[in-house]
Amino acid sequence: MNKQKLVIIGNGMVGHRFIEDFVDKADLDKFEITAFCEEPRVAYDRVHLSSYFSHHTADELSLVKEGFYAKHNIEVLIGERALTINRHEKVIHSQTGRAVYYDKLIMATGSYPWVPAIKGNESKDCFVYRTIEDLNAIEATARRSKKGVVVGGGLLGLEAAGALKALGVETHVIEFAPVLMAEQLDFQGGQMLRQKIESIGVNVHTGKNTQEIIASGETARNTMKFADGSQLEVDFIVFSTGIRPQDKLAKQCGLATARRGGITINNQCKTSDPDVYAIGECASWNEKFFGLVAPGYNMAKVVADDILCRENEFTGADMSAKLKLLGVDVGSIGDANGRTPNCKSYVYLDENSSTYKRIIVSEDGKSLLGAVLVGDTESYSNLLQYTLNDIELPKHPDSLILPEHAGCGDAGLGVDALPDSAQVCSCFDVKKSDIADAVSAGHSTIGAIKMETGAGTGCGGCIPLITQVLNAELTKQGVEVKNHICDHFEYSRQELFHLIRIEGIKTFTALLEKYGKGYGCEVCKPTVGSILASCWSDYVLSSDNNGLQDTNDIFLGNMQKDGTYSVIPRMAGGEVTPKGLAAVASVAEQYELYTKITGAQRIGLFGAHKSDLPDIWKQLIAAGFETGQAYAKALRMVKTCVGSTWCRFGVQDSVGLGVELENRYKGLRTPHKMKFGVSGCTRECAEAQGKDVGIIATDSGWNLYVCGNGGMKPQHAELLASDLDKQTLVKYLDRFMMFYVRTADKLTRTSVWLQNLSGGIDYLKEVIVDNKLGINKQLESDMADAIASYQCEWTATLSDQAQLQHFTHFINSDKQDDNVVFTPERGQKRPAFFDEKAPVYKIELEQV
Amino acid sequence: MSKWTQVCELKSIFPATGVCALVEGKQVAVFRPSEESQVYAINNMDPFARANVLSRGLICQHQEQLWVASPLKKQRFNLLDGSCLENTEVNVEAYKARVTDGFVEVHL
Known part of the structure; x- marks a missing residue:
């Protein structure tokens, strides 16, 4: 049987999405699939392109699971550009001379940045913002520059401005129109956005028509001249003045193209040649092209269905968007500018907290036509559902945008009001019924729903709504969400924490009697032991708690595979004196311990007999060391780079801060082990963003990242707050640590904890920075108590005869194992x- | 021939923990699950890791019976008969144990 040959030109987000969808739906034995990928790497996430500046790995952005193409026998021609299409012969020639034949061709050539014809725009200081290569070039230039400018105050332009700001250059935005984001916002909304952006130090210039860029200046490398006679000196310029469909190849082979550019397609996404489809930004449907990813994904689905002879059609797209630009929440729905005849508006403006909301309703007041939200987008999902599903508005539509304190009650649209067909996730076209089905199939967490349905894995804007649907469905099905720690306690770790704390319970036995049943097990015992230790800072070895602790916590060392233990003294921030080193060396020699630098910037001694541990530690403590808690679910260490004290690049004293923080939080029992990192500059030598807490020096203070993770599932930390002075940093950290200790489930690293925290990093910010829950005073005082009661567990053990008896291997003999x-x-x-x-x-x- | 060997005072085993005793050249893990005078004895060697560590495991209750979870990889062994909860083909030797006049005795 002859296989049908499918060729896709373009391996961007939409081109790849088509392949994924096709692989899901088709019997691949019947097809031979080839894709042209002009860029040097396979499809990556252009929507989150700016995040590349914070992690610098193209892999992080990649949309292609490793081995995906090979597994499905799909040939991807990386770095190969399709030069010509011969529709008569059905063959494509590439720049390498290769000829690829097709039966069906899918054009997914995307768009290109449009740069206005300004004199001087070809300078090497001028850039566009579209590919990873562009970003690399911008970053390299930013390093030797002081001032950068973005031309274009639209969505992508502001995204680029955010990136420049993060690169540490003085940032300017030039917009031709009198208002920012003219596509999505009305005048007032644009003004509010401008105020907010200016307040964080980005300079906005609207109504400016750039005429010329001159390669000289007094304070910078270039001078921009505007039509109104004013000028601005800048080092480099990023153009973000819109995109145009990439239809060059289509024109070459004579396919019909639209007046405003783009390959003309019908509802099946077919071009003027029935064997050629076009999808994504390169396609023009009804004289419109779509610069968002969701419509492209829909087109990809339509084409996959059409090739497989299933019915489907593209019927246009909703261009609503919710995003965060330069830290400002912005939302735009439907007819944001109120252009529908006879429409009416409701406006809410709060200049105090810089919030602006406007809804545009139909003449009869029954349907919602559009909305603009700046500064607060909480109601976005609700409002979007009103327009998408044409749900009748309440009697007083303004109740939808009034704040809670206005007293009109919760105007939120209960998810029950949504029809089953309501689209919850627009990136992956997931409907309410899809989520309900996944819940019935036993997927009862946000993580599982994301994995199963794909919902929430695109822009993530719909996660609050998914959560609501999930909860409603669970309740409806009578499913009780169980996170009981084990058979002996029908409570979660968080609930046990509160019971122990509020009722002042001090022992496992007391807790078991009151709230548990049976004897206890290897799961609940150490969990409760850890809670008791973090609540009451009791010496972890008090004999009441002995039976609760893992052997590591009892003998204060990490048990190795042969039953011996490791000995790891604390070397805060990775600092150690030559004298200290000599003491460690002498102990290691005396007890013949295997010696190694650990992954945590300290020295590990391995192979110690349990019976030798007290003597070993006696010597180490005499030499000024204390326990490193390498055995505990606690703060392990703070990794630091050398910092400004020695390093010629460093801008702050990272070692000093690391030592101080390690000493502050050492010994505190946490739900899982924790690691910190402190870097003295943006080069990030301490790999702080891979840690539970990562702190990176800036010129004016410290940036605080949280909930990163190396290990099994690496996770980049997320920015909690920037440019903090030390006092504020420590305050936030106290709160963060205690909030984690209080609320995380057993053995949950901070990264997983954050993923499960509904509202994610934004919610965490509200709690830690804005005191949303009103518990910060309490968190701080709890932390102060914990710090005050710190003691070196080894020092305490060495003075406790009863405990020391248990270090011999045999209870009835002095022999060793x-x-x-x-x-x-x-x-x-x-x-x-x-x-x-x-x-x-x-x-x-x-x-x- | 069989005999009871005295290994230690009951009070030298903290409630809810175990100790290791040397009995006729064998390493025996002796457990005291609670304040009471009930004790159990099984061989101290974790058969998976072949390391003498079971006495240092956590005592736990599953299926209404008492077990010890190996401190290495958490496989659980029954305190009465030495059977393994995770793998029915593996077990450790179990011994008789009792408390007489405040002393723990083991019978191999």
Whole structure:
């Protein structure tokens, strides 16, 4: 059987989405699929392009799962550009001379940035903002520049301005129109946005028509001249003045194109040639092209269906958007400028908190036509559902945008009011009924719903709504969300924490009697032990709690595979004196311990017999060390780079801060282990963004990132607050740490905790920075108590005779474990393998 | 021939913990689940890791029976018969244990 040949030109977001959708739907044995990818890498997420500046890995942005193309036998020609299409012969030639034949061709060539014809715009200081290569070039230039300007105050322009700001250059935005984001906002909304953006230090110039860029200036490398005679000196310029459909190839092969550009398509996304489709930004439907990703995704679906002879059609797209630009929440729905004849508006303006909301309703007041939201987009999802599903407005439509304190009650549209067909996630076209189905199939968390339906994995704007639907469905189905820690307690860790704290419960036995049943197990015991330790800062070794602790916590070392322990003294911030090193070396030699620098910038000694631990620690403590809590679910360490004290690039004293923070939080028991990082400049040598708490120095203070994670599932930390002075930083950290300790489930790293926190990082900001829950005083005082009661667990243990008795291997003999056997390796020792120690074991037995 | 060997005073085992005793050359893990005088004894070696660590595990209750979870990889062993909850083909030796006049005795 001859396979049908599908060729896709373009491997952007939409081109890739088509392949994904097709792979899902089709019997791939019947098709041979080839894709042209002109860029040097496969499809990546252009919507979140700016995030590239904060993590610098193209992989992070990639949309293609590793091995995806190979697995489905899809050939992707990376770096190859389709030069010509011969529709008569049905063949495409690329710049390498390759000829690829097709039966069906899908054009997904996207768009190109349009740059106005300004004299001087070809200078090497001029850029566009579209690909990872563009970003690399902008960043390299920003490093040797002081002032950058973005021409274009639209959505993408402001996104670019945010990136320039983050790169640390003085940032200007030039807009031709009298208002920012003229496409999406009305005049007043644009003004409010401008105020907010200016307040964070971005300079906005509207109504400016750039005429010329001259490659000289007094304070910068270039001078921009405007039509009104004014001028601005800048080092480099980023153009973000709109996009145009990439239809060059279509024109070359004679396909019909639209007047304003774009390959003309019908409702099946077919071009004037029935064997050629066009999807995404390169396509023009009804003389319109769509610069958003969601309509492109819909077109991709339509084409996949059409090739497989299933019915589907493209019927236009909703261009509503909700985004965060330069930290400002902005939302725009439907007819934002109120252009519908006889429409009426309701406006809410709060200059105090810089909030502007306007809704545009139909003449009869029954349907919502559009909305503009600046500064507060909480009602976005609700409003969007009114327009998308044409739901009749309440009697007083203004109740939809009035704040809660106005007293008109919760005007939120209950999710029950939404029809099953309501689109909840527009990026992936997920309907309310899809989510309901996933819930019935047993997916009961946001994470599971995202994985199952794809909802919320695009722009993420619909997550609050998904959460509502999820909860409503769960309640409807009588499903009780269970996060009981085990069979012995029908409570979550968070609930147990509150019970213990509020009722002042001090022992496991007391808690079990009152709230649990049975004896307890290896799950609830250490969990409760950890809560008791963080609530009451009791010495973790008090014998009442002994039976609750994992062996690591009892013997204050990490048990290794052969039953020996590791010894890791604290070296706060990675600092150690030569004298300290000598003391560590002497102990290691005396007890023949394997010695290694750990991943946490400190020295680990391995292979210590339990019975030797007290003597080893006695010596280390005498030399000024204390326990490093490497065995505990607690703050492990603060990794630091050398910082401004020594480094010629450093802008703040990262080691000093790291040492101070490590000493502040050491010993505090947390739901899982925690790691900090402090970098002295933006080069980020301490890899702080991969830590639970990451702090990066800026010229004017510290940026605080939280909830990152290395390990099994690496996760970049998210920015909680920027340019903090040390006092504020420590205050936020106190709150953050205690809030995590209070609310996280057992063995939940901060990254997972944040993912499950509904509202995510924005909610966390509200709690930590804005005191939304009103608990910050309490969190701070709890932390102060915990800090005040810190003691070195090893120092305490060494003075406790009853505990020390338990360090011998046998209760009734002074012998050591004869099954602990070592083999020399690279000048040190390692645990012997089974076959290496078998003979030794035999001899021992014979002696007995 | 069989005999009871005295290993230690009951009070030297903290409630809810275990200790390791050397009995006739064998490493025996002795557990005291609560304040009461009930004790259990099984072999101390974790058969998966082949390390003598079971006495340092957490005592836990599952299926209404008492077990110890190995501190290495958390497999659970029954305190009465040494069977393993995770893998029915593996078990450790279990021994008789009792308290006489405040002393713990083990019978191999």
